[in-house]
Amino acid sequence: MNKALLYFIIFLLAACNTSQNKSTAVxxxxxxxxxxxxxxxxxxxxxxxxxxxxxxxxRFTFQLDSVDEGLHHFYHFPEEQYVILExxxxxxxxxxxxxxxxxxxxxGTNDQVxxxxxxxxxVNEQExxxxxxxxxxxxxxxxxxxxxxxxxxxxxxxxLSLEAELSDAGMEIAKAGIMYTSYIFxxxxxxxxxxxxxxxxxxxxxxxxxxxxADIKYDENGLSYYRPYYNFMKYHLGNLSYMDCKNGxxxxxxxxxxxxxxxxxxxxxxxxxxxxxxxxxxxxxxxxMDYLLKYDKEENIxxxxxxxxxxxxxxxxxxxxxxxYDGVRNLQPQKELPEFLVYDSEGNKVSIKDIGKDRMVVFxxxxxxxxxHFTNMINxxxxxxxxxxxxxxxxxxxxxxxxxxxxxxxxxxxxxxxQFWTENFEEVAHTLIVYDPNRSIIANDGIIxxxxxxxxxxx
Ligand SMILES: [Zn+2]
Numbered sequence: 001m002n003k004a005l006l007y008f009i010i011f012l013l014a015a016c017n018t019s020q021n022k023s024t025a026v027x028x029x030x031x032x033x034x035x036x037x038x039x040x041x042x043x044x045x046x047x048x049x050x051x052x053x054x055x056x057x058x059r060f061t062f063q064l065d066s067v068d069e070g071l072h073h074f075y076h077f078p079e080e081q082y083v084i085l086e087x088x089x090x091x092x093x094x095x096x097x098x099x100x101x102x103x104x105x106x107x108g109t110n111d112q113v114x115x116x117x118x119x120x121x122x123v124n125e126q127e128x129x130x131x132x133x134x135x136x137x138x139x140x141x142x143x144x145x146x147x148x149x150x151x152x153x154x155x156x157x158x159x160l161s162l163e164a165e166l167s168d169a170g171m172e173i174a175k176a177g178i179m180y181t182s183y184i185f186x187x188x189x190x191x192x193x194x195x196x197x198x199x200x201x202x203x204x205x206x207x208x209x210x211x212x213x214a215d216i217k218y219d220e221n222g223l224s225y226y227r228p229y230y231n232f233m234k235y236h237l238g239n240l241s242y243m244d245c246k247n248g249x250x251x252x253x254x255x256x257x258x259x260x261x262x263x264x265x266x267x268x269x270x271x272x273x274x275x276x277x278x279x280x281x282x283x284x285x286x287x288x289m290d291y292l293l294k295y296d297k298e299e300n301i302x303x304x305x306x307x308x309x310x311x312x313x314x315x316x317x318x319x320x321x322x323x324x325y326d327g328v329r330n331l332q333p334q335k336e337l338p339e340f341l342v343y344d345s346e347g348n349k350v351s352i353k354d355i356g357k358d359r360m361v362v363f364x365x366x367x368x369x370x371x372x373h374f375t376n377m378i379n380x381x382x383x384x385x386x387x388x389x390x391x392x393x394x395x396x397x398x399x400x401x402x403x404x405x406x407x408x409x410x411x412x413x414x415x416x417x418x419q420f421w422t423e424n425f426e427e428v429a430h431t432l433i434v435y436d437p438n439r440s441i442i443a444n445d446g447i448i449x450x451x452x453x454x455x456x457x458x459x
Contacts, residue, residue: 027091045224045278077369083114113166173226241266288305368401396422
């Protein structure tokens with residue numbers, strides 16, 4: 001046969017084939033009641049696929065030609081939640097930000113599995129307290145309790161799959177969520193049990209206690225951003241690192257006293273166990289954040305960061321980690337407050353160094369959309385003001401629209417001399433290391449006393 005003709009026939013066949021398939025285009029939209037920002041962002045892993053602005057009816061729409069099937073998440077400041085998207089899907093949601101997760105409902109294609117995922121999320125939240133009481137139990141009874149909670153959920157999923165048509169991908173994600181959630185508690189058990197019972201050493205476990213570990217997949221591509229899976233990995237690595245140190249290192253209980261040493265175990269374990277890039281980078285990042293935010297001695301964090309660079313120098317989060325490292329180093333006691341610019345209520349730029357001049361200052365942070373945190377914080381600060389009349393308490397506002405901030409100063413009758421607005425949260429986070437919302441910075445005449453104080457526990 002003539003080659004050109006052959007190609008032409010192949011081309012025709014291919015063209016026919018695609019037109020016969022159902023459309024791959026994906027529609028994802030919905031309505032947000034009481035919006036807390038103007039837009040919604042859709043993510044696959046850490047990649048933002050698209051941003052959709054709300055219209056005058058608070059509705060948003062994503063229209064994608066196709067998707068990489070599976071777990072996605074959408075973000076509407078300051079919350080996020082999962083959505084499974086597959087080719088040809090048309091999904092609607094409705095939510096009210098007053099009760100973000102509780103009010104969220106999906107409809108359209110793939111709605112059953114998405115609503116199921118959400119229901120599991122809420123059930124897991126509710127179960128937390130109950131499971132915490134189980135940690136006192138002996139290993140066998142603990143395992144039975146956890147397994148029976150797991151089996152109830154598996155049965156619910158099974159029933160759903162009988163009445164609804166679940167896709168393989170949806171089924172797998174839902175099942176993984178149930179399984180890994182139950183594994184988390186088993187990884188945590190020896191540590192929580194010891195602490196709750198006040199036992200001197202780790203409780204002996206039956207030899208088959210960790211049997212489920214044979215089913216763990218370390219390279220599950222589509223799950224690296226899925227909370228149950230990712231959280232499991234964190235607990236699992238913590239457990240393995242502890243055991244590794246206990247069995248392999250000479251000094252007993254070294255890790256309890258030495259954060260650097262324990263975290264070095266973690267780095268080595270991640271390096272040897274996790275090959276999937278995204279998960280590996282994220283877990284490495286998690287160790288770095290966790291360790292650096294414990295504010296170890298300067299010479300220790302230097303050793304840590306060197307080792308980190310050796311194992312994960314090309315980490316996708318390396319700028320953030322290096323920034324955090326620099327930030328933590330710059331905020332050591334006895335150093336000067338950084339030259340960081342904020343705005344007063346009249347719109348003038350002021351350096352926090354100048355705010356701290358000639359007085360004892362406590363900087364604390366708040367954000368308007370986090371209403372409960374704001375109320376608690378202001379109450380707490382009022383209490384501290386009475387207790388420590390020598391200190392000036394300075395509120396630094398983050399992640400709030402400027403007009404809204406000004407309005408809140410009026411409505412909540414905050415002292416304008418003690419309130420400042422920050423423009424760029426990334427910058428605040430990097431320079432002042434704001435990861436913990438209850439963080440505060442104590443300084444005396446511009447010199448840092450404790451840059452990692454907590455408004456609840458440090459006073
Ligand atoms: Zn060790």
